[in-house]
Amino acid sequence: MAFHAVPAFTQDAVKPAQSQAGEASAPAWRHGLTTVGTLKYPEGLKRFDYVNDKAPKGGEVRLNLMGSFDSTNPLLAKGETAVGLAGPVADASGLAAGLVFETLMKPSMDEISSSYGLIAESVAFPEDIAWAKFRLRPEARWADGTPITPEDVIFSFEMTKTLNPQSEFYYKHVVKAEKTAEREVTFTFDETGNKELPHILSTLVIVPKLWWQGQGADGKPRDISRTTLEAPMGSGPYRLVSLTPGSTLRYERNPDYWGKDLPVNVGQNNFDAITFTYFADLDVAFESFRSGNADYRWENSARRWATAYDFPAVKDGRILRESLENENRNSGVMVGFIYNMRRAPFDNPKLREALNYAFDFEELKRTIFFGQYDRIDSFFFRTELASSGLPEGKELEILNSVKDQIPPEVFTKPYVNAVGGDPAKMRDNLRQAIALLKEAGFELKNNRMVEVKTGKPLKLEMLLDGNTIERVALPFAQNLKRIGIDASVRSVDSAQFTNRWRGRDYDMLYLGWAQSLNPGNEQTEYWGSQSATREGSQNFSGISNPGVDALIRKVIFARDRDELIAATHALDRVLLAHHIIVPSYASKDSNIAYAKRLKHPDPLPEYGVGFPAIWWSDGQ
Numbered sequence: 001m002a003f004h005a006v007p008a009f010t011q012d013a014v015k016p017a018q019s020q021a022g023e024a025s026a027p028a029w030r031h032g033l034t035t036v037g038t039l040k041y042p043e044g045l046k047r048f049d050y051v052n053d054k055a056p057k058g059g060e061v062r063l064n065l066m067g068s069f070d071s072t073n074p075l076l077a078k079g080e081t082a083v084g085l086a087g088p089v090a091d092a093s094g095l096a097a098g099l100v101f102e103t104l105m106k107p108s109m110d111e112i113s114s115s116y117g118l119i120a121e122s123v124a125f126p127e128d129i130a131w132a133k134f135r136l137r138p139e140a141r142w143a144d145g146t147p148i149t150p151e152d153v154i155f156s157f158e159m160t161k162t163l164n165p166q167s168e169f170y171y172k173h174v175v176k177a178e179k180t181a182e183r184e185v186t187f188t189f190d191e192t193g194n195k196e197l198p199h200i201l202s203t204l205v206i207v208p209k210l211w212w213q214g215q216g217a218d219g220k221p222r223d224i225s226r227t228t229l230e231a232p233m234g235s236g237p238y239r240l241v242s243l244t245p246g247s248t249l250r251y252e253r254n255p256d257y258w259g260k261d262l263p264v265n266v267g268q269n270n271f272d273a274i275t276f277t278y279f280a281d282l283d284v285a286f287e288s289f290r291s292g293n294a295d296y297r298w299e300n301s302a303r304r305w306a307t308a309y310d311f312p313a314v315k316d317g318r319i320l321r322e323s324l325e326n327e328n329r330n331s332g333v334m335v336g337f338i339y340n341m342r343r344a345p346f347d348n349p350k351l352r353e354a355l356n357y358a359f360d361f362e363e364l365k366r367t368i369f370f371g372q373y374d375r376i377d378s379f380f381f382r383t384e385l386a387s388s389g390l391p392e393g394k395e396l397e398i399l400n401s402v403k404d405q406i407p408p409e410v411f412t413k414p415y416v417n418a419v420g421g422d423p424a425k426m427r428d429n430l431r432q433a434i435a436l437l438k439e440a441g442f443e444l445k446n447n448r449m450v451e452v453k454t455g456k457p458l459k460l461e462m463l464l465d466g467n468t469i470e471r472v473a474l475p476f477a478q479n480l481k482r483i484g485i486d487a488s489v490r491s492v493d494s495a496q497f498t499n500r501w502r503g504r505d506y507d508m509l510y511l512g513w514a515q516s517l518n519p520g521n522e523q524t525e526y527w528g529s530q531s532a533t534r535e536g537s538q539n540f541s542g543i544s545n546p547g548v549d550a551l552i553r554k555v556i557f558a559r560d561r562d563e564l565i566a567a568t569h570a571l572d573r574v575l576l577a578h579h580i581i582v583p584s585y586a587s588k589d590s591n592i593a594y595a596k597r598l599k600h601p602d603p604l605p606e607y608g609v610g611f612p613a614i615w616w617s618d619g620q
Helices: 150-163 165-170 197-202 282-290 302-307 349-356 361-367 393-400 423-439 470-482 494-502 522-527 546-556 561-577
Strands: 013-016 028-030 032-034 060-066 105-107 114-117 120-124 131-136 174-181 184-189 238-244 248-253 273-279 296-299 319-324 331-339 442-445 448-451 459-465 486-492 508-516 581-583 590-595
Touching (some): 032 197, 114 120, 120 197, 165 522, 349 581, 423 470, 459 470, 459 494, 486 494, 522 561, 546 561
Parallel strands (some): 459 508
Antiparallel strands (some): 013 028, 028 120, 105 114, 120 131, 131 184, 331 508
16 A cells, blocks of 8 residues: 655635534635645645546557466455556556556646545545544445445444554554434544545445345355455446456446446546456567556566567567656655564674675676666655755754654764775675674674674575575575675465565565655554564564654654655665665656557646556557
């Protein structure tokens, strides 16, 4: 789930809400939420600016992606959920779509963290943000024509918290959901001033209570606490009409979709059918696309993008290629080899710092990346939230408030990655690694790095999701072996990878975190002490530090944009100083290839490619 936080709310009012008990004046109903400045679209918007409201309906689009699936339950944090069901969903295909299930509000792709009424027509909350209420649209319907009710929303909220540990943590300050009017749900918070809470509730995926409490196609009661492969009923623009477990999915557009004429849906959901085929091997998936068995591809290999798109369909124009910045303009990223600090010896910061010196990014950029990537040096890479230089001003003031709880080098030494690229530089880097390992209590004996106290050899395994990153991990492991570390690389399928990271069964794993331009409550999930010991959290490293916890609170409760930026710079700097990851690389562009018959608006929205939602087929 991509989380978005808020420094401020400044929405346009619609009309007064009914008063809460004991409240002097009721807050206004608002048609949308924004986390930065004011909403772009006023009440009464006709459509988003970036869509083609005359886009034809029809045609089919076929997609390939990696992995597998074993469940169509959109709320359960077990198994591998089928792609496309609930949105927004981000996956290796580059798809972003919720085809079957919808949220209370729908984000705009040409604003930063702004959303407008979908299932809910409006939202209201008081100045101290002690609660938020959503008013449902009277026309909102499930696919069988029954109304979407407050009971559905409450059920969805309660089941989301019960069935998904990440969501339980994410919504932990939302202590109650209750029906307060015929079409109204009110969420009560256990703290005030948390500006993000109304926004994260607007992203709640809504499922039908009565359907899940009814009988399945097999005549047995459904159980939302278990995986299932029954095609679920949703409220969205598509229905899941067929599937082959672990292999294929077919969605077809619902001609009776209740929300097809809503302003937030105009010019969207244009394809009659969308199909997915899963693959276990990237090269096989590419060959399927190359052979004309798929219509759209998000390319994740620099080598393939540079050398493999010379087949006839590209040469004669049947396949088009584009490199686009849109998807990366409103997000930062940190990805790389994450240490499991819950395990010795990876709880040693000097050891963690040392291993970074063995990663030769510059050689990889020269030999296999075709110059397309840059080395990551911030948890908010590519954004104004990334720290740089030495702290000053408000950032320094914030850091001084936790001075005794954070690494002292944040005040004196900017974070920089080691630079390799030639044998001389790598020899120097490996010597530096050996020196740091000595400080960590290790030494070279008979060409093996061993712990001085125990004589135990230093050994580690890098866990990968499939074989895509092997060409990056294997040279890294080889460099570690040059300084006596027994480093191995383990590639597993997506299901096993998921199970192992959820169960904390790894030394290092290749994974990362996406960041919005408005960080907030999700930072507690990523780095907070409470999430460090919770199985299945996104605190992959297990970092648990009171200084980091305090800085997270500074981010969440920042009073304005300037304070948010300063607090995020401080948090970024401290996370870097803990060396919880060996950062790898990222590109500013998304590389996509697609069949000529697929069309998209020009220009595309500022912050997204919008596939497949705002694309269409010209039928050729």
